[in-house]
Amino acid sequence: MYERGDLFNPACGTRVVLDRIGDKWTALAVLLLQHGPLRFTELRDGIGRVAPKVLTQTLRRLERDGLVTREVFAEVPPRVVYALTPMGRSLITPLTTVSNWAEEHINAINTAQSQYDATV
Amino acid sequence: MYERGDLFNPACGTRVVLDRIGDKWTALAVLLLQHGPLRFTELRDGIGRVAPKVLTQTLRRLERDGLVTREVFAEVPPRVVYALTPMGRSLITPLTTVSNWAEEHINAINTAQSQYDATV
């Protein structure tokens, strides 16, 4: 069992979660799902330019983590619906906290980057 | 100027910030600096096993973003001290929010992963 505060431990929960939400499409997928279930194509279109292989990887990881459910309907054409689990929904809050901070500071960050680059 | 909510925009602030704190050592470095300035070696030892090149990259990016200051003392041997800027300190709160969520759910995530793997 993992013990809190063990930041040196590679299995540190914070690191695992940051690894996950830090990849390119995971956060976006979760935020897209916050208002209800979506099909594969709806997620793909909502995200924009993402290769189907990569979107599948993203969703499989979320499913494996217990954050998203995947429901397959045996129809023709097939229909697959993704939805957040309760744990997935609980992730919205911390994600929004980071998102709000980001939106509030992105202009300052961009400015800082420009100034830094000008000195180099 | 970036407009909020434009999640499709690759320059989306949320994406930029998640990219940054999602890399391997950035969050850890910021958290280590939250209680005061540290030298290069202190950060390296605090993080554990990290190549100097990678730690330098991490700190340079944070400096470029305006989140960390780098102060060089012209001594022998040289001394370089890193510290959080006000904006860097303001990042502690959202980072802690995510960290808390992670610590609260990491056991559930590990369990979900084990169950998922058992079915595949």
Next chain:
DNA sequence: CTGAATCCAGAACGATACTG
């Protein structure tokens, strides 16, 4: 002590074509 230089392995991401 603080890093810069170099080389390397692996992962992430992407483009495209194809299938049940």
Next chain:
DNA sequence: CAGTATCGTTCTGGATTCAG
């Protein structure tokens, strides 16, 4: 429709060595 298969590129992180 919802993927899988394949191939290729780019990026990240790591090990090691050397320098001011």
